Amino acid sequence: MSLRLLHCPSCSSKNTVKNGKIHNGKQNHKCNDCGRQFVQDPQNKIIDxxxxxxxxxxxxxxxxxxxxxxxxxxxxxxxxxxxxxxxxQVPRQLEVSAKKRGGLTLECDEAWSFVANKANKQWIWLALDRSTREIVGVHIGDRSQEGAKALCSSLPPVYRQCAVCYSDFWQAYQAVLPSKRHRAVGKDSGQTNHIERFNCTLRQRVSRLVRKTLSFSKKLENHIGAIWFFIHHYNASLPL
Missing domain, CATH: 1.10.10 (Arc Repressor Mutant, subunit A)
Structure with missing residues (x-):
C-alpha cells in the first residue's frame, strides 16, 4: 500500500511503498519513481x-x-x-610567494601549547616575513636546539641564505641562526611585533590554543593539523 504521507528524500515523490526492514529492524521504504530506498527519521544523517x-x-x-x-x-x-x-589531509609544508634575494627580514618566535596534559608541551616555532606578513616557516615540537633547526629547515632556501632574522634571546636561536644575520632583541625593541601579534591571533582563532581552555587537543596529530589548517588559511587571506 502506498504511504501517501512519506516523501522520497531524493525526488520528493509521495509514490513510496514499504520495502522490508533494515538491520536494526526499522521499516525500510522505496520510491517507485526514482528507486531510492530510505527509512523515516534515519539515525545516520547525510551531511551535505x-x-x-x-x-x-x-x-x-x-x-x-x-x-x-x-x-x-x-x-x-x-x-x-x-x-x-x-x-x-592538511599539507605540512607552506606555499610561499617567490621572493628576490636581498632585503629579506624575518621575525621568529615560539609559542607554548600542550596536548592531553600540560606536561606534554608542544612548542609552535614560527617565522614571519616582515614585508609580506606571510608565515614562511613552521615547526611544532619541543623547545630544544633541534626545534630551532627544524624551523630553519622549513624555510624556503632564499630565506636561509639571505634573510636577517630577529628573535628573542632564547639560546637555541643563537646556536642555529648565522651570527652575521641574527639579531637577538627584547620585546621593547618592536622588532618582533608582527610575529607576536600573529601568535595572539593564533590563540584567539584556534580554540585548542586559548589559554585555560577546555578545548585542548587530545591527539598530537589533530593538534598539529589544526595549527597548519589555520596557517594555510591565514597565508591565503593575505593581500597579494
Missing amino acids: EATKRLIDKLLLEKIPLAGIARVAEVSEVWLQQYVNAKYG
Missing part, C-alpha cells in the same frame, strides 16, 4: 557539502567542536571523524 563548508569555516574560529556540532546540527561522533580526516 554546504554543511561541510560551514564546518570548515567554523574550524577557523574560536569555537570548540561541541559548539560546532550544535551550530551545524551534526553529531559529535561524526564531526570528530570528519575533523580527524580533514586535519590528516
Whole structure:
C-alpha cells in the first residue's frame, strides 16, 4: 500500500511503498519513481557539502567542536571523524610567494601549547616575513636546539641564505641562526611585533590554543593539523 504521507528524500515523490526492514529492524521504504530506498527519521544523517563548508569555516574560529556540532546540527561522533580526516589531509609544508634575494627580514618566535596534559608541551616555532606578513616557516615540537633547526629547515632556501632574522634571546636561536644575520632583541625593541601579534591571533582563532581552555587537543596529530589548517588559511587571506 502506498504511504501517501512519506516523501522520497531524493525526488520528493509521495509514490513510496514499504520495502522490508533494515538491520536494526526499522521499516525500510522505496520510491517507485526514482528507486531510492530510505527509512523515516534515519539515525545516520547525510551531511551535505554546504554543511561541510560551514564546518570548515567554523574550524577557523574560536569555537570548540561541541559548539560546532550544535551550530551545524551534526553529531559529535561524526564531526570528530570528519575533523580527524580533514586535519590528516592538511599539507605540512607552506606555499610561499617567490621572493628576490636581498632585503629579506624575518621575525621568529615560539609559542607554548600542550596536548592531553600540560606536561606534554608542544612548542609552535614560527617565522614571519616582515614585508609580506606571510608565515614562511613552521615547526611544532619541543623547545630544544633541534626545534630551532627544524624551523630553519622549513624555510624556503632564499630565506636561509639571505634573510636577517630577529628573535628573542632564547639560546637555541643563537646556536642555529648565522651570527652575521641574527639579531637577538627584547620585546621593547618592536622588532618582533608582527610575529607576536600573529601568535595572539593564533590563540584567539584556534580554540585548542586559548589559554585555560577546555578545548585542548587530545591527539598530537589533530593538534598539529589544526595549527597548519589555520596557517594555510591565514597565508591565503593575505593581500597579494
